[in-house]
Amino acid sequence: MWIRLSEIPPQGVTVSSPVPLAQLGLVNEAWWTDGPVRIQLLVTRESDLILVDGDISASLKFHCSRCLQECAYAVNGAVHLTLAPAEGGARAEGPHQLQADELEQLYYREGGVETNDVVREQLLLSIPMRVVCRPDCRGLCASCGKNLNEGPCGCPAPAASRLAEQLKRWQSGDA
Numbered sequence: 221m222w223i224r225l226s227e228i229p230p231q232g233v234t235v236s237s238p239v240p241l242a243q244l245g246l247v248n249e250a251w252w253t254d255g256p257v258r259i260q261l262l263v264t265r266e267s268d269l270i271l272v273d274g275d276i277s278a279s280l281k282f283h284c285s286r287c288l289q290e291c292a293y294a295v296n297g298a299v300h301l302t303l304a305p306a307e308g309g310a311r312a313e314g315p316h317q318l319q320a321d322e323l324e325q326l327y328y329r330e331g332g333v334e335t336n337d338v339v340r341e342q343l344l345l346s347i348p349m350r351v352v353c354r355p356d357c358r359g360l361c362a363s364c365g366k367n368l369n370e371g372p373c374g375c376p377a378p379a380a381s382r383l384a385e386q387l388k389r390w391q392s393g394d395a
């Protein structure tokens with residue numbers, strides 16, 4: 221939802237309609253959702269600043285990075301953002317080294333903010349690089365590929381055995 225600064229009433233604008241992932245341009249293969257991203261945002265203004273407060277939640281689905289089983293990861297985060305106008309601000313022009321306090325500063329452009337952009341950025345910030353189905357996930361056996369969470373496999377020495385076997389075969393010349 222596009223919200224223009226000049227059109228924000230004193231009580232603010234409430235944005236609470238669920239957003240499908242596709243609408244956020246976040247369709248990828250690394251993770252997906254069962255349903256839309258749920259948002260509850262209040263957009264207010266304070267002079268030329270746009271304030272966005274509320275909650276973003278979604279039930280994300282991943283493949284566990286160890287055992288590759290499908291697992292869920294719930295995102296549920298509070299949003300408290302202050303966006304300053306990008307135009308006219310000297311700091312917004314050209315590439316330059318970001319100072320620590322600037323990393324915190326967000327900008328809006330063309331007189332308003334697209335709440336979907338805010339939701340997308342906040343969602344991406346809350347997604348970890350790697351997700352495991354549980355902290356003690358045992359992963360897959362490197363030799364036979366069995367999911368070790370379901371029990372041990374018959375392989376003698378996991379991980380090292382396959383390499384050792386290959387070396388033996390190379391050495392004997394029948395690789």
Ligand SMILES: [Zn+2]
Binds near residue numbers: 285287288289353
């Ligand atoms: Zn796992």
Ligand SMILES: [Zn+2]
Binds near residue numbers: 362365366374
């Ligand atoms: Zn195995």
